[in-house]
Amino acid sequence: MSQPLTLQLIDTHAGGDVSRIVVGGIAPLPGATVRDQMHYLRDDADGLRRLLLEEPYGIPEMSVDLLVPPSDPRAAAGYIIMEVMGYPIYSGSNTICTATAVLESGLVAKVEGRQQFTLESPAGLVQIEALVENGVVEAITCAGLPSYIDTYRASLHVPGLGDVTYSVAYSGGFYALVDATELGFSLVRKEERALADCAHRIVEAIQAERGFSHYTLGDVGPLPFLHFMGPVEQVADGYYRSRSTTYVHPGVICRSTTGTGTSARLALMHHEGRLRPGDRLETISLRETGFIGECIGTRPEGPLTVVDNTITGKGYVLAHSDIVVNCTDPLVECHGLRHILSAGQDAFD
Template sequence: MKPELSIQLMDTHAGGDVSRIVTGGIDPLPGATVREQMEYLREHADGLRRLLLEEPYGIPEMSVDLLVPATDPQAVAGYIIMEVMGYPIYSGSNTICTATAVLEAGIVPKREGKQSFMLESPAGLVQIEATIQNGVVETIRCEGLPSYIHTYRDSIDVPGLGRVTYSVAYSGGFYALVDAQQLGFDLTLDEERRLAETAHAIVEAIRAECDFSHYTLGDVGPLPFLHYMGPVEKVDDGFYRSRSATYVHPGVICRSTTGTGTSARLALMNFEGSIRPGNRLETVSLRETGFTGEFSGVEQVGEYQVVKNHITGKGYVITRSDIVLNCDDPMVSCDGLHHILSSRSGE
């Protein structure tokens, strides 16, 4: 009989964004670091990403996180993030979901109260602080990438919209930041489709005219993301709240506000002098879910004020499952995939 090919999964979500954690079925990847393993996957085995994000197994709104052995001895596990637009080197919601899965799978045994461990992302080591109550992972607090404002209040002509004012932040990817009210949005769920269409038009206009380069990473590709900002409300001393929505791909508004989108907001608030170290911002999504970003500190790197930050959220396990791959199925493409799949004999 043909060997049966299967992939072991733990589906999770944080803030509504589904992250499909691959816990087994994939052979070790070459690469001295998780970043190098990500690059190998991107260049030589992108079929895994497509398989798990396209019919019949998935949808573009999902993300996939492949657990891999850590290459840094300080980390308990590594993970590679895969999304419909490609391979981001970091994501807050994916990190929260991966940390939750690592605990739920027993890779890190749960302990009551607070416990800390390291994960290795393609961007490097990430410090995780988990809060466990009665055996339940109640919160995950993770480091956001150092974030900064690259462009402040520029404007561009957008077909069908006119002149649009935007800023650009880097927080793990480049984000266009726009005022939702100035574009006529209240950031409610019924606006979701129009938000995606408007964001796509703005991003395409910016991409046609502008290239952005990170001060150490250099060229990280064209602008991928847009973050809608609602009004900022002061909830308490040092604690703010704002409705938010993040566009990541044509037709796709994230169900959460995203961790990197929240980090980008902190960078803008610091740039405008409206937030201080120790202050927190809760971003609230179209579905009334939220992440809380904490402004940890700032340092001047060349011309940029680089914001250190942490993101807190909660991950939920949705299902544990095996995907059985039948490469004879006309709906399934196994191209560029066989060489990384583990196999076991059929019954």
């Protein structure tokens, strides 16, 4: 009887967004960098993403992060982010979850107090600061991708909604930013399905009207995300709070406010003159969880003003588990997966 193929997972969540960290069971992927390995996974082995985000193993609201060896010796680990919409090059909640998992698994030894280490995402090196108290990882602060405003308060007609005003930010992906109050939302949990439907209409209308290009990356595909913004209240000097929620895919509203969504908000508030370097914004989700974004500084990039930022949140470990991959099960689709499975293979072997 052949040994069953298994994947070793650490299930985590940050702000309510569940991230399944794959720590073993996958053979080494080709590629000189983590970005190259992401491209291989996307183009030649997408079965891993589908397996863990679809029935019977998962649901589309989850994310998956595969630990891989870093290409840069300064990084403790590399990680590839997989979500229902594909392979984002960066994600704040996934980074918080991955950093928590590498500490809880012992890949990076915990140090009481504040400690720093580096991870390698498909977007490049990410600086991590962890706060450990009594052996518990209480907070992770990660560098967000530089964010900027591409479009400010444009208007378009959306079928079923009428004229909608939106801005567009880049913060690891292009985000449409809309005022929730203008669209009749209070950003409470009972609105989740209506928010998803509204966002889908707006995103489809924007995609049909225009595309977006990053100032260094060029064409990164159609705008995928929408962030609903609640009113901003100032709760202390340089500290602001706002209810928020992020749409990422038809029918899918993130359970957290998302790190990249929070970074996009920082860019917009700075663009409007409401946020200065050193100021912080706490975004609050439909489930009353939150992330804290901080504007570290700004710099010019041609005609753009780029906001450097960090995102702080707490990751929680939900489970350590082995997933048995049975390719004879009619509910399991192993196409695009079988060739990268390796019994007993650790991510760093």
